[in-house]
Amino acid sequence: MAKSFVRNCWYVAAWSHEVGEDVLFSRTILGEPILLYRTADGSAVALADRCAHRHAPLSIGRKEGDCVRCMYHGLKYDQLGRCVEIPGQIAVPARLQVKRYPLAERGRWIFVWMGQPDKVDTALLPDVSALHHPDWRMKPGYMHYNANYLVISDNLLDFSHLSYVHETTLGGTQTIAETRPTIEKISRGVRVTRRVANTVPAPYQVQFGKFTGPVDRYWLYDYLVPGILLMDSGVTSSGRADSGTSLKFRSCQALTPESEKATHYFFMQAHSFALGDESVTELLYQSVVGAFNEDRRMIEAQQQVIDLGSADDMVVLPFDLGLIQFRRTIEDLIKSESNSNAPPP
Amino acid sequence: MAKSFVRNCWYVAAWSHEVGEDVLFSRTILGEPILLYRTADGSAVALADRCAHRHAPLSIGRKEGDCVRCMYHGLKYDQLGRCVEIPGQIAVPARLQVKRYPLAERGRWIFVWMGQPDKVDTALLPDVSALHHPDWRMKPGYMHYNANYLVISDNLLDFSHLSYVHETTLGGTQTIAETRPTIEKISRGVRVTRRVANTVPAPYQVQFGKFTGPVDRYWLYDYLVPGILLMDSGVTSSGRADSGTSLKFRSCQALTPESEKATHYFFMQAHSFALGDESVTELLYQSVVGAFNEDRRMIEAQQQVIDLGSADDMVVLPFDLGLIQFRRTIEDLIKSESNSNAPPP
């Protein structure tokens, strides 16, 4: 299992609002149960969600101030994971602690570092300022997938699927599939630029933008390790067409493996127009959720077929360039982590 | 897995009516997902139900004329499994194809050949003319079993279970269990002849035949690789009894492994009397379904016990002769296929 995931990177563990003031929130990430909660000053904390003693989950324990008490035998841990109390026992062994995961909260996402503590690097945190920028408005989304995160990742790295999976919901005309994007290798990821001229807008874009003629659309995004998509997209009336108006969107999406077979999917799509109109935010959210359910249906069905047999004989096509590069990036990172962990010869 | 099934033979994949005109029908056979559909001329087609590209199931794609389009990225395949279109790409590599399964439609069954294409042999198709003969009438049946196909096969090869499993539904008096059938080895199967004199008719036979006294019953059937039962059966008033009338039935039943642990079961029982009376067909169907549910309850319970431990210590009894011979036939075929696939020394 250790070899399937990049460890030294930040994974989105939760939306900020999921970890409320008095909540002991639990989520399994890379097969590890993690407890998330907040101290009195509002800081989020991530600890192993298993008591060091008999592995009872702390998340069904009790929050006491900035500490959490295991409600099996009463061991109490502070926000650094150190056991600070064992009922009926005066001395607490120093080694008695639960793993603390380095944590960073950015925008409205809580990230945890799943790798070596001495390699923690906040410079590796993606820029998700769109999540909370005053010029942008969105409604946060979460989905659970019964599929490996890389199979979902493949989908996000090739928007030619819009033409087929999202034919009616995201305005996926065949033109999109026929237009090749530019794929660039960037540090720890892939940059995708796709522009399609003289096509049709998505239904929600028609509603917002009053487009009556053909439009030009674009999707510019970085897809970063371990599975984070940061995108600017938009739509404008084509050529000199004078109907309708330009619309711009921003999207942040993150895949976090629960296990080899299941994935957490955090997403949002923000708009910069009609900021005061809540119904716009809601409609945009519903459109995205509808489309993402189309993806999930396809990808979970694909995963079931993959599970029946070997995936070795997949045929590589030109539009797989992005996903091939990203999968290679992941593999290289896993390999290099594996080497650096090897015992000296 | 390859060693568990005979490959070079015909498996029933579906009832003809399951693969309707505009349908993309999917069924997993020997662990392989298979797409079934019909071209404009009505011919049925069987292709691997996974796109060569990223293994999305074609069955959730779109039928376009005689072709099927994968609705993930838009690849289009013709009825031979050849990819004929990749959106946005002019040249389609010749190797880009999905497996096509040889197919034969007989009576109302669609058979697929799961073995080597160069060994396809229509002479191996069983004679299932009873399925659509104008002198016979029936209602088709399908059941899904959570059991290995050979465990169900055992049941069909030893009707002494009628006395116990179907005590009240199929008139299974103890006489049936006490009467030994004749078992003959035939090509790729076993022939079973069982005649029981002076016994009681099944409830549905009483209803159809107005029997008031004892009856003579018979079951004559061939049980063929990979698990196909073709039977003539009937009931007549015993001796000189002048009440009631003779009734004749024909039955075709087929087991097709979905996996090692699950099986598709296709069946029908046809009658040659009261051909114009739909209620007779329906009552016969309901009687058979009722009895087959009794079998399934027993066999799935048996499978659960088998799953708890080794099946090695089963005791062989004289009435196992048919099933022992059939299991040996299957084993021999699997072994010979395995040898013929072995690389030259």
Place this chain on the structure above:
Amino acid sequence: MAKSFVRNCWYVAAWSHEVGEDVLFSRTILGEPILLYRTADGSAVALADRCAHRHAPLSIGRKEGDCVRCMYHGLKYDQLGRCVEIPGQIAVPARLQVKRYPLAERGRWIFVWMGQPDKVDTALLPDVSALHHPDWRMKPGYMHYNANYLVISDNLLDFSHLSYVHETTLGGTQTIAETRPTIEKISRGVRVTRRVANTVPAPYQVQFGKFTGPVDRYWLYDYLVPGILLMDSGVTSSGRADSGTSLKFRSCQALTPESEKATHYFFMQAHSFALGDESVTELLYQSVVGAFNEDRRMIEAQQQVIDLGSADDMVVLPFDLGLIQFRRTIEDLIKSESNSNAPPP
């Protein structure tokens, strides 16, 4: 699997009342399906719940006098497990039998011996006379656990969890966790003595005993292989407090592995006061069931965390003394059984 359980010991298979007069009762123990029924003289019988022929479960067969008939092909077995009839076959091979499990019924528990027949030792049966003693009254309980029996066993060997898991239901003040019990190694088990002075009574004790002040409580129990708890417990007004009265309880609890992952839990708590008052028995039962559901919630959650990863890194604390000793006893017995079964050198 053979190495995970002690074989040469008595396991509780059922409450006496579960095996009624006309019942074929089935329960899986150590992964083996076992049939329980009663002969005409009321004696309970335990046979392998699988016909020697094709492994159909006998429990979905038919009771015929003191025998059971498999309703697949009609084989009939007597209460010793010997096949006494094969339909249509005169001679029955002597070897045709199903395993008979040595059985003992004590109090209201039916025990089965899962080990070698020549090692059967009724002296190893625990004294469960409290289960049916006229001075005690109780209502029997049963629960199914999705957890390994040793993980549940751990819980029963350390009542310091009362303070946390049963904070509100069993009066688990922190004092209990802070008071160390005495742990003694006894033959095939552990003796636990825990006395807590000046504490609060459980809610049900208040209701029964009208305690208004602090109380002294005690729990004295033996915990025996393979997982049987026999306990005297009680509560008295502390010091010279003259309110309320003493209450005494007896409890018998038994864990029987269904498999490595699931456990049968038989339990009762008896009272010696208000013997004629059924509502006392019912309230006591409900209190215990409520508390045991709290245990189950915690332990099944703990098991899920354990299943996510290695349990090797659990930290041993002083209050684990009882469970460590008991686990060692189990391991030693398994090891010695494994050695005695080893072929001679």
